[in-house]
Amino acid sequence: MGTVIMHNVVSVDGFIADDHDDVGPLHEWYFSGDTPIGAGGDQQDAYDHSSVGSAFKVSRASAQYVGPMWESIGTIVMGRRFFDLTNGWEGHQPAGDHVVVVSHRPKPEGWHPEASYHFVDGVTAAIDKAQELAGERVVAVSAGEVGGQVLAAGLVDEVAMDVVPVVFGSGRRYFGSIDGQVLLEDPHVVIQGDRVLHLRYRVRR
Structure with missing residues (x-):
């Protein structure tokens, strides 16, 4: 099975959006650089989180990290709230071939039947389905x-x-309302882009 990576753009105080689900300046670095990248790391159009077709243009340092990372993704797992806010990117996810939505409700009737979106009740079942699809x-x-x-x-x-x-001061937390401690290893990726710092940590087992 492939690696499961929890990922998002985040403020320095740990928020992925404000109290009104507005991301504010969190995604500005996606469009302020000189190196265009697409969903597969190619120089092509991609989709931002508001589902508007637009070319990502990041710094060269960010492109060397983000491009290969996006290309490695097989499946995205998201919550129903995020799906509803973005309308599932209108069936055009920013990376990967499949999306698994954690939801107690089914896919909206008639919604983009051509898109490989799967609605699953519960996070364990969602990860099982995502790994099956991602290989x-x-x-x-x-x-x-x-x-x-x-x-x-x-x-x-x-x-x-x-x-x-x-x-941000308040808003939607990166780690949600997680209860308890989870230890991480020291970061094995530390890359400074323009107006963004890319970090990756392995979860300590």
Whole structure:
């Protein structure tokens, strides 16, 4: 099975959005560089989190990290709240071939039948389905409440954070409302881009 990586862009005080689900300046670095990348690390159009077709242009340092990471993803796991906010990127996820949505409700009737989106009740079943679909490729779990639940269940191998120099003060937490401690190893990836710091930690077993 492929590696399960919990990932998101995050403020320095640990928030992935404000209290109104606004990401503010968290994604500005995706569009302020000089190196265009797409969902597979190619120079092509991709989709941002508001589902508007747009070319990502990042710094060269960020492109050398983000491009291969996106290319390695086979399946994205997201929560229903995130799906509803983005309308599932209109069936065009930013990376990978499949999406698994953790939800007690089924896929909206008639919603993009061509898209490989699977609605699963519970985080353990979601990771099982995501790994089945991804094979040896990476399963990328969106941070937040669902990501925190997956981490607390011991199903996350690595934590990846793209840290942006902004303080939110309150909002949607990267680790959700996780209860208890989880130890991580020292970061094995530390890359400084323009207005973003890329960090990756293995979860201590």
